[in-house]
Amino acid sequence: MNVTKAEYLPIDKLHPFADHPFQVKDDDQMDQLVWSILSQGVMTPIIVRLMGEGEYEVVSGHRRVHACQKAGIAEIPALIYTLDRDAAAIALVDSNLHRGYVKDSADKENWLIDEPAAEVVRKIFALCIAGRGPLQIAKQLEREQILTPTAYFHSVGRAATNPLPADPYRWSDSTIENMLANRQYTGCTVNFMTTTVSYKVHKTVYKPREEWQIIPDTQDAIIDEDTFNRVQELRENRRRPTATGRTSLFSGLVFCPDCGSKLHFCASKSLKPNQEFFRCAEYKSGRGSCTIHYIRNVVLEKIVLEAIRNLADFVRCYEPVFLYMMAQKTTVGKKAEKQQLKSTISISKRRIQELDKLIERIYEDNVLGKISDERFAGMSANYEAEQKSLIAIVEASENRLREMEKETVNLRLLLNTLRECTDLKELTPTVVNTLIKRIEVHNNDKSSGHCFVKVDIYFTAVGLIDIPTEEEIRRMIREIQANPGAYRFSA
Numbered sequence: 001m002n003v004t005k006a007e008y009l010p011i012d013k014l015h016p017f018a019d020h021p022f023q024v025k026d027d028d029q030m031d032q033l034v035w036s037i038l039s040q041g042v043m044t045p046i047i048v049r050l051m052g053e054g055e056y057e058v059v060s061g062h063r064r065v066h067a068c069q070k071a072g073i074a075e076i077p078a079l080i081y082t083l084d085r086d087a088a089a090i091a092l093v094d095s096n097l098h099r100g101y102v103k104d105s106a107d108k109e110n111w112l113i114d115e116p117a118a119e120v121v122r123k124i125f126a127l128c129i130a131g132r133g134p135l136q137i138a139k140q141l142e143r144e145q146i147l148t149p150t151a152y153f154h155s156v157g158r159a160a161t162n163p164l165p166a167d168p169y170r171w172s173d174s175t176i177e178n179m180l181a182n183r184q185y186t187g188c189t190v191n192f193m194t195t196t197v198s199y200k201v202h203k204t205v206y207k208p209r210e211e212w213q214i215i216p217d218t219q220d221a222i223i224d225e226d227t228f229n230r231v232q233e234l235r236e237n238r239r240r241p242t243a244t245g246r247t248s249l250f251s252g253l254v255f256c257p258d259c260g261s262k263l264h265f266c267a268s269k270s271l272k273p274n275q276e277f278f279r280c281a282e283y284k285s286g287r288g289s290c291t292i293h294y295i296r297n298v299v300l301e302k303i304v305l306e307a308i309r310n311l312a313d314f315v316r317c318y319e320p321v322f323l324y325m326m327a328q329k330t331t332v333g334k335k336a337e338k339q340q341l342k343s344t345i346s347i348s349k350r351r352i353q354e355l356d357k358l359i360e361r362i363y364e365d366n367v368l369g370k371i372s373d374e375r376f377a378g379m380s381a382n383y384e385a386e387q388k389s390l391i392a393i394v395e396a397s398e399n400r401l402r403e404m405e406k407e408t409v410n411l412r413l414l415l416n417t418l419r420e421c422t423d424l425k426e427l428t429p430t431v432v433n434t435l436i437k438r439i440e441v442h443n444n445d446k447s448s449g450h451c452f453v454k455v456d457i458y459f460t461a462v463g464l465i466d467i468p469t470e471e472e473i474r475r476m477i478r479e480i481q482a483n484p485g486a487y488r489f490s491a
């Protein structure tokens with residue numbers, strides 16, 4: 001399957017995939033997609049198949065094509081695959097067969113949310129946010145007598161790859177892990193995740209993540225984008241229980257600002273719960289290379305609870321001011337950075353093309369004898385080196401742009417959770433995991449005779465926040481009133 005780089009194709013050269021499996025609906029989500037395309041362009045290329053003579057068949061991305069038509073945009077980025085029609089149809093449908101969706105009985109090529117299964121999917125994601133690991137989730141589902149995916153398929157008479165298991169409630173932690181990592185629950189299609197090497201052994205080889213093709217908005221979402229991204233972040237910071245089996249709400253989230261290591265949660269039988277503490281992993285009872293960075297778990301709980309309450313109070317009383325601050329901090333800064341990145345990308349791409357031409361020209365000059373072999377070798381090496389570094393720059397800039405998209409989405413989850421936190425009496429894993437991205441504990445400072453520990457709390461999506469003083473709030477309200485359009489911020 002040959003993949004070429006994304007190219008901009010004229011919309012009027014695209015033809016819908018005949019009897020394609022997904023309906024394009026003119027609904028609210030379509031309006032959102034149109035707005036997103038108008039403000040940011042099409043972020044993910046569509047997939048097309050060459051039909052010949054500059055005409056293309058859309059394999060995937062019908063919604064984006066429709067949105068571009070509505071938005072009056074003439075061109076769309078596309079990946080052109082050289083697939084025959086059958087292979088294209090298989091690639092499209094195969095990638096959508098998974099738990100949580102079911103074929104529409106009225107239209108065999110339309111996928112609908114399978115509500116009983118989707119409920120289990122949502123429960124698994126919620127349990128993860130609540131701090132449970134895959135094994136704990138598996139055990140809980142077993143206790144609650146929830147059918148495993150294979151048993152469920154059998155129970156409703158759907159085709160399943162595996163035979164009916166002896167124990168229909170025995171979930172494995174790897175099933176849970178796979179479900180927690182399945183981006184398709186956000187409503188997109190992940191194409192070509194696996195590739196079959198040999199038809200004889202029928203062994204499936206997983207492709208590296210960078211080679212996956214992600215196509216948004218191909219079916220209704222079971223899990224929203226924010227929750228999915230938060231779960232991926234939590235899964236990256238896997239938490240280990242201590243020898244005593246006791247865990248802290250903050251395990252995996254606390255870091256040392258001096259050496260960058262995690263702080264270890266220390267709990268032993270000899271310690272009472274209010275004596276459990278964190279210390280830098282590099283300290284090792286004085287033998288390591290870092291200072292202790294000691295803080296008791298109960299103290300950290302108090303500090304974090306107060307920080308969340310203060311922020312929630314501030315947001316409840318002055319939400320426009322909070323959004324104004326975020327807009328200044330993120331959107332304005334981001335707009336400039338985005339602009340910078342986009343211009344870097346386009347300038348670099350132009351130069352890469354120029355270099356191609358230059359290399360071609362000196363090659364011709366060399367063939368015609370206008371420049372010596374030695375000089376040609378030197379010049380072409382220089383051009384190629386420049387090209388290589390430009391390609392790296394383009395790649396890094398494009399990655400950063402994608403990363404920035406992810407950050408704006410998370411603000412919604414933060415605000416929604418904060419709105420529920422104004423009367424918070426006690427921290428829960430869900431609150432901590434949703435709101436807090438990272439905590440840094442500085443080494444205690446005894447220079448003044450008192451013991452001060454500085455703790456930096458990085459909130460999801462917004463990072464460190466200093467709650468403004470009354471005076472600063474009044475100043476910002478005046479600024480907002482003077483220029484109401486300047487802080488427009490979607491959350």
Ligand SMILES: [Zn+2]
Binds near residue numbers: 257260261282283
């Ligand atoms: Zn350290």
